[in-house]
Amino acid sequence: MACVFPTDLGIVVGGGLAGVSACNTLIENGCRTVLLDKSSFCGGNSTKATSGINGANTRSQKNKGINDTSEIFINDTIKGGAKRPELVKVLCGNSGRDVEWLMDKFDLDLSLLARLGGHSQPRTHRGAERFPGMTITYALIQSVEKIAEATDLARIITKARVHKLLMNGGICVGCAYEKGGAEFQEHGPVILCSGGFGADFSQDSLLGKYRPDLLHLPTTNGEHCTGDGIKMGEAVGAKTIDLEWVQVHPTGLVKPDEPDAKIKFLAAEALRGVGGLIFDANGKRFANELGRRDYVTGEMWKNKPPFRLCLNKKASDEIIWHCKHYTGRGVMKFYENGGALAKDMGIPLQTLVEEHDQHFEAAKKTEKDPDGGSYPAYPSGKSWDNRSGPTGSGKKFYHNQIPGSQVATEPFYVAIITPVIHYCMGGLEIDERGRVLAEKGGKAILGLYAAGELAGGVHGNNRLGGNSLLDCVVFGRVCAEDAAKYMLGDGIKKVDVKALASLPSKKPAAADAGAAAPAAKAAPKPGDKVNSADMPFKTDPNAPAATLGHGGIPGTPYVLLVDPEDQSKPKEPRTFEQKMGIAMGAILTASFVTSFICVKFLAP
Numbered sequence: 019m020a021c022v023f024p025t026d027l028g029i030v031v032g033g034g035l036a037g038v039s040a041c042n043t044l045i046e047n048g049c050r051t052v053l054l055d056k057s058s059f060c061g062g063n064s065t066k067a068t069s070g071i072n073g074a075n076t077r078s079q080k081n082k083g084i085n086d087t088s089e090i091f092i093n094d095t096i097k098g099g100a101k102r103p104e105l106v107k108v109l110c111g112n113s114g115r116d117v118e119w120l121m122d123k124f125d126l127d128l129s130l131l132a133r134l135g136g137h138s139q140p141r142t143h144r145g146a147e148r149f150p151g152m153t154i155t156y157a158l159i160q161s162v163e164k165i166a167e168a169t170d171l172a173r174i175i176t177k178a179r180v181h182k183l184l185m186n187g188g189i190c191v192g193c194a195y196e197k198g199g200a201e202f203q204e205h206g207p208v209i210l211c212s213g214g215f216g217a218d219f220s221q222d223s224l225l226g227k228y229r230p231d232l233l234h235l236p237t238t239n240g241e242h243c244t245g246d247g248i249k250m251g252e253a254v255g256a257k258t259i260d261l262e263w264v265q266v267h268p269t270g271l272v273k274p275d276e277p278d279a280k281i282k283f284l285a286a287e288a289l290r291g292v293g294g295l296i297f298d299a300n301g302k303r304f305a306n307e308l309g310r311r312d313y314v315t316g317e318m319w320k321n322k323p324p325f326r327l328c329l330n331k332k333a334s335d336e337i338i339w340h341c342k343h344y345t346g347r348g349v350m351k352f353y354e355n356g357g358a359l360a361k362d363m364g365i366p367l368q369t370l371v372e373e374h375d376q377h378f379e380a381a382k383k384t385e386k387d388p389d390g391g392s393y394p395a396y397p398s399g400k401s402w403d404n405r406s407g408p409t410g411s412g413k414k415f416y417h418n419q420i421p422g423s424q425v426a427t428e429p430f431y432v433a434i435i436t437p438v439i440h441y442c443m444g445g446l447e448i449d450e451r452g453r454v455l456a457e458k459g460g461k462a463i464l465g466l467y468a469a470g471e472l473a474g475g476v477h478g479n480n481r482l483g484g485n486s487l488l489d490c491v492v493f494g495r496v497c498a499e500d501a502a503k504y505m506l507g508d509g510i511k512k513v514d515v516k517a518l519a520s521l522p523s524k525k526p527a528a529a530d531a532g533a534a535a536p537a538a539k540a541a542p543k544p545g546d547k548v549n550s551a552d553m554p555f556k557t558d559p560n561a562p563a564a565t566l567g568h569g570g571i572p573g574t575p576y577v578l579l580v581d582p583e584d585q586s587k588p589k590e591p592r593t594f595e596q597k598m599g600i601a602m603g604a605i606l607t608a609s610f611v612t613s614f615i616c617v618k619f620l621a622p
């Protein structure tokens with residue numbers, strides 16, 4: 019054992035929204051951070067999110083006179099499928115604070131609101147333009163990049179595939195990664211944010227193991243979603259939860275000239291939120307468009323494809339940027355009027371007229387008598403909707419509805435939709451502090467955290483739209499706050515990330531400057547004087563967590579260096595030849611010493 023040194027470096031694996039939320043929060047709490055991402059660019063699936071991020075009791079809601087509370091949000095989330103109230107409490111309870119953190123620290127516009135399926139209040143926040151997932155995630159990536167350029171507090175290393183967690187005495191003390199064919203290590207507590215396994219069609223596929231029935235479906239996930247963090251966690255004894263709960267989304271967009279493409283665009287949930295209606299091949303509605311995703315998908319399996327998601331003018335005007343984007347990508351089509359749409363569907367116009375009339379009447383009746391109606395409604399109450407009512411999940415909320423008489427002249431934006439693998443509810447089981455739990459004994463594994471899609475148990479068997487981006491931000495921050503306390507104890511210093519990100523750049527762009535981590539330097543030999551940051555280490559579980567006068571960062575937990583040989587080569591039992599060699603050496607030494615003594619002292 020060489021020496022004891024402190025660490026203030028939080029390692030973040032994965033540069034999606036969970037990862038960059040964690041990085042910014044580590045810095046805010048006085049730590050340094052390194053962000054490792056296996057892709058060429060950070061962002062992950064987070065940049066694909068199109069509907070927005072949920073929050074209760076935010077100033078955007080107050081400005082629009084929406085009375086929402088954490089309690090209402092908690093109820094909706096539990097009703098939506100979540101099973102662990104203590105995690106839901108953190109998710110929903112921190113939602114207002116964290117949505118405002120995004121607005122305040124990263125100047126994000128999150129002033130627009132939509133009500134997505136399963137939410138009893140409009141609480142899914144987005145800005146005026148562009149896709150919210152991309153806008154939010156890029157703003158947080160840029161903040162880390164700018165801080166990396168102006169200070170030594172952050173590093174971003176892309177094309178760095180983390181493949182192993184480094185453990186010592188049951189504590190996670192770092193990770194190993196591969197970049198450009200070489201092996202590197204980083205040392206410190208690890209926050210895993212590597213996303214889900216919704217595109218894991220590999221040989222050791224988690225989808226294949228837990229949901230082989232879904233392997234034939236297309237996916238909305240990027241090819242990086244291979245469950246790496248879950249597999250690394252399992253390898254060090256972490257507990258998993260709900261891996262069989264994989265969300266199939268009802269609105270994957272079918273490109274008519276590539277109907278069998280494995281990766282599909284997703285129609286933003288908000289398209290249904292603004293009033294999109296779903297019709298089957300015969301032009302009939304068959305479900306509550308604002309029901310849970312698993313419910314809508316289930317109803318699709320019972321009805322006749324192709325299914326069409328249709329937005330009338332008022333609805334599409336509310337989300338026109340998306341409609342134009344999808345149309346440009348060839349996954350949505352604009353129809354001048356309902357006649358043109360009916361013709362393309364091969365059905366009489368009258369069918370569409372009647373379906374719109376029925377929906378319009380149900381909306382009017384709901385307005386007059388919200389708790390009347392003869393069908394059970396979702397999420398609660400009674401429904402007047404003859405189409406969705408009999409399914410047991412009747413429609414209760416209506417938006418931008420038009421009467422049948424308008425259909426013949428109404429312009430529509432329309433997409434053909436199909437069920438797609440979308441989101442993994444399961445993952446590594448965490449506690450309220452984001453700490454990964456151990457399979458044996460169920461206690462937290464010190465130094466190991468998980469946030470975002472790779473963490474399991476937050477959403478139960480069904481995730482509500484807009485709750486995943488929120489999960490990334492809330493648990494990314496919770497993990498980072500806890501990791502900062504773990505490292506710095508009482509020595510946490512609050513730092514303004516906005517001020518740091520506005521400092522002038524000292525270096526060339528940090529993102530993948532090709533900079534290898536300090537651990538990439540030649541491994542030190544026993545006896546070498548080394549910089550602690552370059553050394554493999556283990557945390558001393560007996561070390562005091564409080565400040566000691568060692569000249570390091572105050573309050574930091576002490577890290578006990580071990581001989582690198584010890585670290586890399588586990589002690590193996592000696593072979594017979596080795597034992598014989600040792601015995602011969604001992605006999606020779608003994609006979610030499612005996613002869614020497616005899617000659618020197620006993621010889622006459």
Ligand SMILES: Cc1cc2nc3c(=O)[nH]c(=O)nc-3n(C[C@H](O)[C@H](O)[C@H](O)COP(=O)(O)OP(=O)(O)OC[C@H]3O[C@@H](n4cnc5c(N)ncnc54)[C@H](O)[C@@H]3O)c2cc1C
Nearest residue numbers: 032034036056062063064067069180213470471484486487
């Ligand atoms: C099309 C689409 C639309 C969506 N819309 C919404 C929405 O509107 N609202 C909502 O709340 N949610 C939405 N979701 C879900 C949400 O976007 C994701 O669940 C969430 O963004 C996941 O974030 P993450 O940070 O956990 O992972 P990701 O954003 O996927 O990031 C993971 C990162 O980890 C990296 N990585 C993976 N393995 C390794 C490794 N071994 N070593 C190093 N790096 C690694 C990847 O390269 C990637 O950059 C949507 C998802 C999709 C696919």
